[in-house]
Structures are given as C-alpha cells and as structure tokens.
Amino acid sequence: MANRKIVVALGGNAILSDNPTAQAQKDALKQTAEFLVKLIQNGDDLIITHGNGPQVGNLLLQNIAADSEKNPAFELDSLVAMTEGSIGYWLQNALQNALHDLNIDKSVASVVTQVVVDKNDQAFTNLSKPIGPFYSEEEAKAEMEKSDATFVEDAGRGWRKVVASPKPVAIKEIEAIKTLVESGHVVVAGGGGGVPVIEEDGKLTGVEAVIDKDFASQKLAADLDADMFIVLTGVDYVYVNFNKADQTRLEKVTVEEMKEYISQDQFAPGSMLPKVEATIKFAEENPGSEAVITSLENLEQLIESGAGTIITK
Ligand SMILES: Nc1ncnc2c1ncn2[C@@H]1O[C@H](COP(=O)(O)OP(=O)(O)O)[C@@H](O)[C@H]1O
Numbered sequence: 645m646a647n648r649k650i651v652v653a654l655g656g657n658a659i660l661s662d663n664p665t666a667q668a669q670k671d672a673l674k675q676t677a678e679f680l681v682k683l684i685q686n687g688d689d690l691i692i693t694h695g696n697g698p699q700v701g702n703l704l705l706q707n708i709a710a711d712s713e714k715n716p717a718f719e720l721d722s723l724v725a726m727t728e729g730s731i732g733y734w735l736q737n738a739l740q741n742a743l744h745d746l747n748i749d750k751s752v753a754s755v756v757t758q759v760v761v762d763k764n765d766q767a768f769t770n771l772s773k774p775i776g777p778f779y780s781e782e783e784a785k786a787e788m789e790k791s792d793a794t795f796v797e798d799a800g801r802g803w804r805k806v807v808a809s810p811k812p813v814a815i816k817e818i819e820a821i822k823t824l825v826e827s828g829h830v831v832v833a834g835g836g837g838g839v840p841v842i843e844e845d846g847k848l849t850g851v852e853a854v855i856d857k858d859f860a861s862q863k864l865a866a867d868l869d870a871d872m873f874i875v876l877t878g879v880d881y882v883y884v885n886f887n888k889a890d891q892t893r894l895e896k897v898t899v900e901e902m903k904e905y906i907s908q909d910q911f912a913p914g915s916m917l918p919k920v921e922a923t924i925k926f927a928e929e930n931p932g933s934e935a936v937i938t939s940l941e942n943l944e945q946l947i948e949s950g951a952g953t954i955i956t957k
C-alpha cells in the first residue's frame with residue numbers, strides 16, 4: 645500500500661554509535677537515508693523526527709569547557725535548537741543525495757520546531773532525561789561533587805547526566821509542517837523532541853529541558869493524522885523477558901496487551917518504556933493506524949511483510 649503518511653522517529657543508533665565526530669554521524673545518516681528513501685520510493689509521504697540525547701549532551705560539555713565572558717555557555721533551549729539544526733542539515737543532505745541516486749525529484753526541508761511544555765510539569769524538579777556520554781559510577785559521583793549536575797545509571801549501560809524532560813503539549817509550527825507535507829516535501833521536524841518553550845499570554849520563552857523525542861514524535865504523528873508511526877531503535881522487536889534465556893519477541897500486539905506488559909515492568913524506563921508508551925498512545929488515539937517499534941535494518945521487512953513489533957488498538 646502506498647501513499648500513506650508515515651512518521652519515522654530515529655533512535656540514537658541511527659545517528660551516533662561509538663564515534664561522535666560530525667563525519668561519523670554524517671556517514672551513519674547516509675546509511676540511514678538509504679533505508680528511509682525506500683518508503684518514499686514506495687510512494688509514501690515521509691516525516692522524520694530524531695533524537696539528540698548524545699549530541700545535546702556533548703554540545704553542553706563543549707559549551708561548559710569554553711565558558712568565559714567572551715564565549716558564554718548557552719542554555720539548553722538554544723543547544724537543542726543547535727542540534728536540531730545540525731542533525732536536520734545532515735539528514736537533509738543525506739536524504740537529498742539518496743533521492744538523487746534514485747532519480748526522485750523531491751526536496752527535503754527541516755523545521756526547527758518549538759514545542760510547548762507546561763511550566764508546572766513535575767519533570768522540572770524530577771530530572772529524568774539522560775544526555776551526553778556515559779561515565780563510570782566513580783566518574784559520575786566525582787562530577788556530582790564538583791557541580792550541581794545530577795547523574796543516574798542509564799538502563800544498565802553506565803552513568804549519564806540527567807536533565808528535565810517535560811511532556812510535549814503543543815507543536816507551534818504544526819501548520820507550517822502540514823503545509824510542507826501536503827506540498828509533497830520530505831520533512832524533518834520535532835528533532836530532539838523540539839525546542840522546549842513555555843507559552844504565557846501568547847508569548848513563547850525557551851526553557852532548560854530536553855523533551856523526549858518518542859513523546860514529541862507521537863504528538864507530531866497524531867497532529868499530522870499519520871497512518872503509521874514508526875519508532876526505529878536498536879532492536880528488530882520489543883521483547884518480553886528481554887535479555888533473559890526465555891526472551892520472546894512481540895509481533896502483533898494490542899494496546900491492552902502492551903499495558904499488561906508495562907504493569908509487569910517488562911520495559912526499561914529511559915530506554916524502551918517511553919517508546920512503548922508513545923506507541924500505545926498513538927495506537928489508542930488513532931484507531932485504524934499502526935504504531936511500530938523496530939530497527940532501521942528491519943524497515944524493508946516491515947514494508948514487505950509486516951516484520952517488527954506492531955501495536956494496534
Ligand atoms: N523489553 C525490551 N525489548 C527490547 N529492547 C529493550 C527492552 N527493554 C530495554 N530494551 C533496550 O532498549 C533499547 C532502546 O532504547 P534506547 O537505546 O535508549 O533508544 P534510542 O534508539 O532511541 O536511542 C534497545 O536497543 C534495547 O537494548
């Protein structure tokens with residue numbers, strides 16, 4: 645089936661693995677683009693969102709290292725915008741080149757997107773979003789003694805700095821994004837969860853936070869009335885009893901079944917849980933649509949034979 649509106653959220657693995665140089669991230673996105681253009685080749689409208697956790701944390705470290713009167717460190721809202729700009733550019737470039745190779749005449753635009761959050765969101769006092777590089781427990785504790793930063797253990801992978809991560813309430817540029825999609829352009833939007841802003845008396849002000857890209861992309865998919873919301877991450881399927889001898893992959897599952905697995909703590913908070921929560925919300929609120937969690941490498945199998953974890957109402 646073609647001519648569907650598909651929102652694809654790219655996980656960290658699709659952009660940054662062990663090598664944080666700009667060139668390595670461009671190279672990773674070149675490969676990612678080659679998978680993504682298959683959807684466009686199939687006749688679907690593609691809207692892409694992406695994470696920025698590793699990148700915004702690294703940029704913050706660069707800012708802190710350079711901090712001086714002449715070169716002051718920026719706040720997180722500006723750093724999120726900078727990563728939306730740089731990753732958006734890498735994606736535009738990689739997708740445009742991949743389209744060129746297929747002789748498909750389409751333009752790719754990325755939109756630096758402001759996402760409204762609630763200034764009373766408890767997330768501002770309960771820091772939960774891991775950003776930047778991983779540290780050992782010893783390094784993280786030493787860092788916490790030196791500064792007022794908070795570090796937590798991130799899903800068994802090491803210690804990371806955490807920042808506020810309020811839930812997305814509204815996407816300010818949604819009408820502009822819709823216009824671009826309806827005009828046939830490939831759109832990159834809501835990257836890094838979007839720039840967090842609060843809205844008071846119609847005025848927007850950036851705040852110190854990083855919105856979870858899985859929740860922001862769910863909001864984008866819902867606002868665009870997407871037929872499909874695909875979350876691409878490091879695994880082909882979501883599993884129950886993940887990483888245990890009896891792990892079982894989930895193929896076609898209902899919202900009710902997924903909620904039951906959440907109540908059994910099957911999904912790690914800060915990694916798989918937000919993806920499961922975002923896809924449940926999309927499937928629940930958009931009956932007839934599909935929400936999928938799978939890997940980039942499995943995208944072709946998803947299109948051809950429906951492989952991946954598919955959540956429906
Ligand atoms: N139940 C589960 N099923 C599959 N993967 C899981 C599960 N629980 C935790 N994970 C882990 O969560 C990871 C995805 O989260 P993460 O790496 O934080 O996402 P992102 O791709 O957005 O950076 C998977 O690659 C896997 O290692």
Ligand SMILES: NC(=O)OP(=O)(O)O
Pocket residue numbers: 655656694695696697698774836837854855856857858
């Ligand atoms: N903003 C965000 O959620 O980024 P990651 O998915 O890279 O953590």
